[in-house]
Amino acid sequence: MINMRRILLPTDFSHFSQPAVLFACGLVDKFHAELHVLHVEEDLRDLLPDFGMGIDLQPFREAWTQSHDKREVEILARLSDVLDHEWKQGKQTTIAAKNGKPDLEITQYANEHEIDLIVMGTHGRTGLSHAMIGSVAEKIIRMAPCPVMTIRAGEHQFEMP
Template sequence: MVNLKRILFPTDFSECADAAAAYACDLANRYDAELLVLHVIHDATLDVPDFGMGLAFPGYLENIPQRRKEITSAVQQSLDLLISKFPEGSKAANGHVKFGSPISEILEFAETQNIDLIVMGTHGRTGFSHAILGSVAERVLRHAQCAVLTIRGDQVDGAATPDNKNDDETSD
């Protein structure tokens, strides 16, 4: 029997993530599981080249702690707003904000928080865009120590897709 106690919903605040949120909330309610919400901010300081001099731009690194604090506060407010829209009865814990690589932070969070299931959206990119942009969902799926459910944003009930047109469209 499936026994889900803790579900992780990582979000990038995209429409794909919104689609996955509905599944995460439903599963948390069905299994009476705790739902943890995570947003990872890609740490741009990791991308700043130092040109072999130890410091890329004078004054840049000194402001990072203040910038992180401001960004964390803004993202936390967005997470709180998102969680407030979850269906009543959801056991959503406070949202969590991390800095770093989204893939490694999601995997580390899932492991340290004893997550049973990760529910996340995927953009469903293929071909060239997938090769260039990669897929956080795909890499999490490949490396997670727990089950992972990915939801394509364009395959959710009510989404307009080539096979599922909106009701207000007519055909002749």
């Protein structure tokens, strides 16, 4: 028997992640599970070269760090609003914000918190647009320590039977 005690809902706040919220909440209700909602912000400092080509990049790094600290407070507030406030009553929910590569941070979070299922939205693109953009969902499916349910945005609604 499958025991789902902890469900992870990574979100990027896009409309592609909204259907996954409904699925995750439905599964939390069905299995009386904990819900972890996670947002990972790409660390733009990783894109700056270590060599400055004659330009001192330290001020850019410091400005990004200050901006990120302020943004983290805003992100945590947005994460709190991802879930319906009435629905959250009596539920065990955890919100978290991480900084880094989304695929690595999400799988690391799943490992550290013994997540039983990851439910995440996907854009559903294929072909060239998929290859050019890359797929965080695909990387997570390959690396995750648990099953991953991907929910494509579409014309359907989730309803518990």
